[in-house]
Every structure is written in structure tokens, then in C-alpha cells.
Amino acid sequence: MTLSDGSRSQDIKDGIRDVLPILPAIFPFGGVFGALAVEQGLSSGEVFLASMTIFAGASQYAMLDLMGQNVPAWSIVLAVFAVNFRHVLYSASLARKLAQFKPWQRWVGMFLLVDPQFATADTRAATHGLRPAYFFASGLLLYSNWLFSNAVGAQFGALLENPADYGLDFILPIYFAGLVMGFHKRPRFLPILLISTAVSLVTYHTIGSPWHISIGGVAGLILAAILSKPPVARVDG
Amino acid sequence: MDNSVGLILACAAATYLTRIGGYAILSRFGRLHHRVxxxxxxxxxxxxxxxxxxxxxxKGPAEATAIIVSGLVALRSSVTHGVAVGLIVLIGLRLLLA
Structure with a gap:
């Protein structure tokens, strides 16, 4: 390995630095999940198990919502799969950037692939190359923040009763809007942004949630593929 | 809710499947076509x-404005600034429009 120990500790520092500012944005989202889950009759052990093994906020909300209704278990699992389907695209996109990961680091690392983890890892891969130390530092920080916020919510749910008072109910969409802009230097950013917005909105109002995420996303991918030009053949000699 | 634990673990398996799936498929290919x-x-x-x-x-005008402002600030500065300004706009507009 050509990497010195110094670059590893730098990777860890950078990984922490890059996700630290967003922890306060995610915390209320996790806290409210813990509070709602307990309110719905889950034990704190079950809340913890869900966050520890699923680690996907939006789908945990979907699961909770459906558990309160009288629907068959398989349909709950299917809903979770549908909400999380975007992760297939994340891990496919990131697959090309894991050259410095050992096999077990790939299989364990992909478990941590939440939205902000994907966005920061993908950005890191483009600027510095993606190394395991960076990936696991940011991923484990997001993971522990998620578990901690759920535990706090499950214990002290009442404190979070009116998250709308502080705009906390809407902090994640605001954060995601900023994340998107971080990719504005990528090729064909604007056309992809416009088509994904349009198709997502149409899908949301026709087929319905959560399909707007996957279908709107795939529309952007198809446009990117159509607009892509073959790499310029190199003229040798 | 006797089956909660089983249901939670099934949801966890479904989630991991989505997170490893794209990698498992893509890692079987070598060079990719430029369109892919x-x-x-x-x-x-x-x-x-x-x-x-x-x-x-x-959601409403306050939320829509906050999203756009956050995106524009993030474009010029950083995501963190975008979130901060977006939140201020959101809270301010909600108070004004309430």
C-alpha cells in the first residue's frame, strides 16, 4: 500500500468533518421516529433493533405507519423495499469507486449507504479518491447519530411534540436541496435536474409515493445516457 | 405486536438487499459502455x-421558497449555509404567512 498512516488519519478527520454539520439536521428526524414508535406500542428494544438493522429513516417511518394499519406483513416489507429502491442505484454508482476496499469492507460498507453517506462518498471519490477510512468514519458517525437520536426520541418524545415550531419537520428536504447543488459541476447537471424534477412530480401525482423517487431518478439516468458522447478516441503518434 | 421483531428483521433484510444489490450487479462487469x-x-x-x-x-409557499433559497445558497456557498439560511427563511415565512 502506498498510503501512509498520515493519510488514513486525515481520511478519518475529513470523513467526520464532512458529515458533522448535517447531524443536527438528521437528529430531529431520528428523534421523532423514536417518539412515534414508542407511541405506537413498540418497545424501546424494538425501536433500537429497527434503527440498528434497517438504518433508513424514510422507510422506517413507512414501516411504522403501516404497522399501525391492518395490512399483511409482506406488504410492509414490500413498501420498505420500494422506499429504499434508490439505494440500488447508489450502490451501483459507487461500485466503480471501491477499488481500495477489501471485499468485507464492501459488503459491510454498503450497509451504511444512506443518502448523505452516498452523497459525501461520491463527492470524495471525485475529489480525492474514496478510501475505507473516510467511508467508515463518515458512515459510522451517521449511524451512531441515528441510533442516538432514536434513543433520545424514544425516552424523551414529549420534548419533540411540535417540531414544526422550529422548522425541523422540513429540514431534510432543505438539506437535500443543498446536497443536489453540490453536484452542479457534473456533466449535464441542469437537464438532469429538470427532467428528474418533472418526472418525479408527475409520478407523485399519478402513481404516487414512493415511486416518484425511483422513476424520477431513472428518468434522469436515461437522459444522461442519451446525452452521453463516446469518449474521444486518442490519437497516438 | 408479537411479530414485530420478525417484521423488523425482514424489513432490514429488504433494505440491505437494495444497498448491496447495485454493487453486486455492477461488480460483475468490467469496462462499462460510456452511456451506462x-x-x-x-x-x-x-x-x-x-x-x-x-x-x-x-407543502406551501414558505416551504417551496425555503427549498429554492437553500439550493441557491448551497450553489454559491456550502450545503451547511444553505440549510441555515433555508431554515431561517422557512421559520420567518411561516410566521409571516400564518
Missing amino acids: AAALDAVPTAVLTALVAPSLLT
Whole structure:
């Protein structure tokens, strides 16, 4: 390995630095999940198990919502799969950037692939190359923040009763809007942004949630593929 | 809720399947066609955009404005600043429009 120990500790520092500012944005989202889950009759052990093994906020909300209704278990699992389907695209996109990961680091690392983890890892891969130390530092920080916020919510749910008072109910969409802009230097950013917005909105109002995420996303991918030009053949000699 | 634990673990398995799935498929291919590579490069922009788009229209003017302001500030400065300014705009407009 050509990497010195110094670059590893730098990777860890950078990984922490890059996700630290967003922890306060995610915390209320996790806290409210813990509070709602307990309110719905889950034990704190079950809340913890869900966050520890699923680690996907939006789908945990979907699961909770459906558990309160009288629907068959398989349909709950299917809903979770549908909400999380975007992760297939994340891990496919990131697959090309894991050259410095050992096999077990790939299989364990992909478990941590939440939205902000994907966005920061993908950005890191483009600027510095993606190394395991960076990936696991940011991923484990997001993971522990998620578990901690759920535990706090499950214990002290009442404190979070009116998250709308502080705009906390809407902090994640605001954060995601900023994340998107971080990719504005990528090729064909604007056309992809416009088509994904349009198709997502149409899908949301026709087929319905959560399909707007996957279908709107795939529309952007198809446009990117159509607009892509073959790499310029190199003229040798 | 006797079956909660089993249900939670099934949901966890479904989630991990989505997170390992794309990697498991892509890692079987060597060089990718440039169109496939372009599509994969577009994943963060396309998917995150599709995720957030309905928030523009389904909530209200305060929320829509906050999303746009956050995006514009993030474009000029950083995501953190975008979130901070977006939140201030959101809280301010909610108070004004309430």
C-alpha cells in the first residue's frame, strides 16, 4: 500500500468533518421516529433493533405507519423495499469507486449507504479518491447519530411534540436541496435536474409515493445516457 | 405486536438487499459502455432531485421558497449555509404567512 498512516488519519478527520454539520439536521428526524414508535406500542428494544438493522429513516417511518394499519406483513416489507429502491442505484454508482476496499469492507460498507453517506462518498471519490477510512468514519458517525437520536426520541418524545415550531419537520428536504447543488459541476447537471424534477412530480401525482423517487431518478439516468458522447478516441503518434 | 421483531428483521433484510444489490450487479462487469457510465454518474443528481421534488409543490409557499433559497445558497456557498439560511427563511415565512 502506498498510503501512509498520515493519510488514513486525515481520511478519518475529513470523513467526520464532512458529515458533522448535517447531524443536527438528521437528529430531529431520528428523534421523532423514536417518539412515534414508542407511541405506537413498540418497545424501546424494538425501536433500537429497527434503527440498528434497517438504518433508513424514510422507510422506517413507512414501516411504522403501516404497522399501525391492518395490512399483511409482506406488504410492509414490500413498501420498505420500494422506499429504499434508490439505494440500488447508489450502490451501483459507487461500485466503480471501491477499488481500495477489501471485499468485507464492501459488503459491510454498503450497509451504511444512506443518502448523505452516498452523497459525501461520491463527492470524495471525485475529489480525492474514496478510501475505507473516510467511508467508515463518515458512515459510522451517521449511524451512531441515528441510533442516538432514536434513543433520545424514544425516552424523551414529549420534548419533540411540535417540531414544526422550529422548522425541523422540513429540514431534510432543505438539506437535500443543498446536497443536489453540490453536484452542479457534473456533466449535464441542469437537464438532469429538470427532467428528474418533472418526472418525479408527475409520478407523485399519478402513481404516487414512493415511486416518484425511483422513476424520477431513472428518468434522469436515461437522459444522461442519451446525452452521453463516446469518449474521444486518442490519437497516438 | 408479537411479530414485530420478525417484521423488523425482514424489513432490514429488504433494505440491505437494495444497498448491496447495485454493487453486486455492477461488480460483475468490467469496462462499462460510456452511456451506462454516464447514467451512473448522474445518480446523485437525478435521485436526490427526484426525492426532494414533491416538497416543492405539496407543502406551501414558505416551504417551496425555503427549498429554492437553500439550493441557491448551497450553489454559491456550502450545503451547511444553505440549510441555515433555508431554515431561517422557512421559520420567518411561516410566521409571516400564518
